[in-house]
Amino acid sequence: MSRNNVRGPTSALTEFLRASGITPTTIARRVATQDRDQQQAAAGPSRAGSATASPGPSTSANARNGNGRSARARRRSSLRNSTTGYASDELDEPEGQAAQPDNDNAEGEGEPMEVDGEAEAEGAEEEEQEAPKPAAKKRKLSKAAEAKLKSKEKKKRGIKDDDDDYDDEEEDAYTALSKSMWTNGAAKPPVGSFENCAVCGKQFTVTKYTMASSNGQGFMCHQCAKQSGNDPFKKPAAPKKRKAPAEREKRNVTNFEERRFPTLVSLCIQLITKHIDDIDALGDIGAMNVEAIGKALSKNRSLTPENAHLFYSPTNLTLTFYDATNLASPALETLAYHNANLTSLRLDYCGHLDDASFKVFCTSLLSLQRIELLGPFLVRAPLWQQFFKSHPKLTGFLITQSPRFDLDCVKSLVKHCPGVVELRLSQIGLMSDGFLGEIARLKRGLRYLDVSEPGKSCSEGMVIRLLKAVGAGLEHLNVSKHDELTDEFLKKGLAAHTKALQSLVLSHLPELTDEGLAAFFNGWKNTPLYTLDASRNEVMGGAALESILNHSGAKLEQLNINGWKDVSEEALKKVGAVAAQLKKIDVGFCRAVDDFVVQEWLEGKMKRGQRVGGCSMLEEVKVFGCNRITASCPKKKGASILGVESHSAR
Numbered sequence: 184m185s186r187n188n189v190r191g192p193t194s195a196l197t198e199f200l201r202a203s204g205i206t207p208t209t210i211a212r213r214v215a216t217q218d219r220d221q222q223q224a225a226a227g228p229s230r231a232g233s234a235t236a237s238p239g240p241s242t243s244a245n246a247r248n249g250n251g252r253s254a255r256a257r258r259r260s261s262l263r264n265s266t267t268g269y270a271s272d273e274l275d276e277p278e279g280q281a282a283q284p285d286n287d288n289a290e291g292e293g294e295p296m297e298v299d300g301e302a303e304a305e306g307a308e309e310e311e312q313e314a315p316k317p318a319a320k321k322r323k324l325s326k327a328a329e330a331k332l333k334s335k336e337k338k339k340r341g342i343k344d345d346d347d348d349y350d351d352e353e354e355d356a357y358t359a360l361s362k363s364m365w366t367n368g369a370a371k372p373p374v375g376s377f378e379n380c381a382v383c384g385k386q387f388t389v390t391k392y393t394m395a396s397s398n399g400q401g402f403m404c405h406q407c408a409k410q411s412g413n414d415p416f417k418k419p420a421a422p423k424k425r426k427a428p429a430e431r432e433k434r435n436v437t438n439f440e441e442r443r444f445p446t447l448v449s450l451c452i453q454l455i456t457k458h459i460d461d462i463d464a465l466g467d468i469g470a471m472n473v474e475a476i477g478k479a480l481s482k483n484r485s486l487t488p489e490n491a492h493l494f495y496s497p498t499n500l501t502l503t504f505y506d507a508t509n510l511a512s513p514a515l516e517t518l519a520y521h522n523a524n525l526t527s528l529r530l531d532y533c534g535h536l537d538d539a540s541f542k543v544f545c546t547s548l549l550s551l552q553r554i555e556l557l558g559p560f561l562v563r564a565p566l567w568q569q570f571f572k573s574h575p576k577l578t579g580f581l582i583t584q585s586p587r588f589d590l591d592c593v594k595s596l597v598k599h600c601p602g603v604v605e606l607r608l609s610q611i612g613l614m615s616d617g618f619l620g621e622i623a624r625l626k627r628g629l630r631y632l633d634v635s636e637p638g639k640s641c642s643e644g645m646v647i648r649l650l651k652a653v654g655a656g657l658e659h660l661n662v663s664k665h666d667e668l669t670d671e672f673l674k675k676g677l678a679a680h681t682k683a684l685q686s687l688v689l690s691h692l693p694e695l696t697d698e699g700l701a702a703f704f705n706g707w708k709n710t711p712l713y714t715l716d717a718s719r720n721e722v723m724g725g726a727a728l729e730s731i732l733n734h735s736g737a738k739l740e741q742l743n744i745n746g747w748k749d750v751s752e753e754a755l756k757k758v759g760a761v762a763a764q765l766k767k768i769d770v771g772f773c774r775a776v777d778d779f780v781v782q783e784w785l786e787g788k789m790k791r792g793q794r795v796g797g798c799s800m801l802e803e804v805k806v807f808g809c810n811r812i813t814a815s816c817p818k819k820k821g822a823s824i825l826g827v828e829s830h831s832a833r
Contacts (some may be wrong), residue, residue: 185546207370207814233596322510371395382407392416474503480532481506488514493522503529515540519547527579529555537561545573553605563587568595572735575599581607581633589613593621605631609661612638616645623652628701630656635663645665654680663716668692670699678707686714690743696722704730711738718745718769725751728758745771745805752780758798759783765798771826772808778816783804785819 195296198205202762282610367634372378372389381401392415394408395401408415444825471493480486487509494502499522504510507530510518515536521527525548530536536559541603544551545566551574564587571577571592577600582588596603603625608614622634632653634641646668650657662668674697689695700723712735717723728750732739739762744750753774758765760783768784770776781804787797801819807811807826816824 200529222655301501313813336674378402380404380407382411386489388541413712455495477503478505478627484508486510491518492521496523497524499525501525501527504530504533505529507531507533507535511535512537512540517544519543523547524550526550527553531557534558534560536564541566541570549573552576553581555579555581555607556585557583560587563590564589567592571595571599576602578602579605579631581605581608581611581825582611590615590617590621593618597621597624601625601627603627607633609633610636614638614641616641619645619649623649625653628656629653631659631686632657633659633661634663635665636689637665637681638665640666640668643669643672647670649678650676652681656683657681658683659686660684663688663690663692666693669694670703673699675704677709678703684707684709685712687712688716690716691719693720693722695720695722697727700727704734707734711735713738714741715739716741716743718743721746721748723747724749725754728754732757732761738764740764741767743769744773745769745807746773748772748774751775752777755780756783756788759785760788760796762798763796764800766800767803768798768801769805770809771805774809774811776809777807777811778813781812781824782817785817785822 225625235832244688259711272445272805285402290812304615315597343805352605370396374389374391375521376389377386378393379401380403381396381398382403383406385404387404389402390407394413394415395400397411403411405415421788477486477494481504484506486504486506488511489511490512491504494504495518502518502522502525507515511532515530516741519540520543528548528551533556536556538561541562542557554577559582562585566593569590572595579601580596580600588608589611590632593608603628604621605627606625608618611618614634619634619641622629622632643665646665650660654676655661660677677687689700700717700720704727715731715735717727717731724747728744728747731742732754736758740757747770750773758768761782784798784801784804787794801822804822804824805826806824808828809826810828812824812827814827816827818824
């Protein structure tokens with residue numbers, strides 16, 4: 184084999200062995216010497232029986248050099264033991280056999296020993312005499328092998344061993360000889376050197392992936408190694424991880440909902456929505472159940488430009504698409520052309536609505552009086568202004584998530600559409616105090632106002648000024664996530680200027696306090712509310728809830744106090760005693776909610792052996808995050824309990 188002078192990096196162990204004179208060549212020579220010794224030992228007894236000992240100079244020389252020979256043999260034996268793992272002290276004779284007499288004794292009897300290969304290579308001239316060795320030798324197991332056998336025996340008997348993790352390990356990788364050393368007596372050439380392939384004969388560069396040939400006569404190139412069935416680049420399999428003693432159970436959220444037998448109408452709607460693309464021959468499906476079919480299509484986003492034509496008609500006055508995700512800009516233009524007489528239009532998730540399609544809305548939907556859009560991201564300010572100019576009779580403008588809607592658009596709305604009574608500007612990133620100042624000019628009976636979740640909170644003074652201008656006729660108000668609103672807003676804004684509110688949303692207002700909200704409801708002259716959402720206000724407690732129930736409990740239909748973690752159990756039980764008309768309630772993350780609280784809502788309170796009170800019209804209870812609700816939570820026909828997080832509920 185040809186080699187160059189390029190040598191790769193070596194480990195500390197290799198350098199130590201090389202400095203001690205231990206190289207692959209010397210190890211291979213010792214193995215060959217050991218084989219010859221075994222052959223000589225097998226032939227020794229026969230020769231000893233036929234030959235006659237005769238004293239002479241060689242005998243006395245052997246006597247003089249016997250101790251030196253034994254010392255060299257012991258050193259050679261100990262070196263072989265540290266390198267190969269053999270126990271040289273017990274290789275001379277099998278168990279149960281008497282030890283043979285030593286030939287290096289004072290009598291000088293014995294047979295001259297031939298000079299071994301190592302003594303001949305060193306130029307030694309003396310002759311040595313050794314006792315004949317038996318042909319059969321028993322190899323003593325190493326400590327690692329003994330431990331492995333013991334572990335296997337324990338496994339058979341079913342005894343667990345603490346060292347099971349190491350049962351599958353081989354010999355110590357630092358002391359065991361490599362396979363190439365035992366097969367061909369040559370170590371792997373340095374990385375970067377050149378070798379001739381033992382199979383194809385081509386020259387290749389040695390890498391760390393180079394593999395020895397199966398016959399041990401050299402190394403193979405990567406192509407021949409792959410053809411032999413061994414992939415040199417294959418990564419070793421990752422060790423299997425032990426399973427944890429106890430698997431952590433996944434959280435199981437259970438909803439207690441009543442399963443009702445579907446009606447014939449619902450079955451027909453399901454069948455139509457399932458085969459919506461195959462019923463073109465059906466033609467006009469009429470106005471009846473159109474909204475229900477639209478909702479069913481929105482659940483799996485099945486509304487497409489092709490099947491949307493089933494909902495189009497020149498006689499349509501209202502049209503609602505709860506998911507217009509698949510309607511591209513040309514499809515939205517088609518919608519405007521085929522429904523020219525619309526007075527009310529609602530499009531949710533209309534992200535494809537852009538300037539081109541919205542321009543068609545401005546020119547074709549001239550009868551439009553109410554428009555509700557969710558996600559018109561691409562419509563720019565000039566088109567909004569053009570739309571307001573072309574629809575002076577607009578009474579309802581409700582948009583959510585429109586980042587291009589700016590102050591000039593609000594000014595155009597107030598100027599060209601003074602009759603607006605429903606206004607929603609929710610999640611508008613450019614909202615500022617200027618928006619509220621322009622909205623305050625709409626003094627012709629604004630009933631619905633939603634200015635929630637702005638990019639930056641408006642000032643408390645401007646919100647109070649807005650309520651002073653339009654609060655008298657408001658029936659719905661949403662000022663969520665205006666972080667600057669405090670108890671002063673409740674006192675000088677709502678309490679002073681609103682008297683006809685039916686729905687109020689005060690969610691995510693961190694500056695409000697439990698005492699301030701309680702004082703507000705105790706002195707508020709407004710009519711009882713039908714809907715109240717005061718969720719995500721963590722400081723609220725029992726005082727605020729009791730004042731709410733005292734003010735609006737008799738008429739309240741929807742209540743959301745999600746996140747009121749410190750509300751008391753007594754105040755929660757009062758809901759079942761006061762809010763008889765309640766239909767939906769959300770008490771998520773209220774720590775005091777348990778099975779008994781829900782029982783009083785559903786069944787009433789036990790008094791003199793009878794159940795009194797209770798929310799007889801309750802349809803939905805949300806208890807997400809209420810860890811005291813268990814699988815034994817009472818149930819009632821017609822009422823759904825959503826969010827039971829007990830692990831025992833299956």
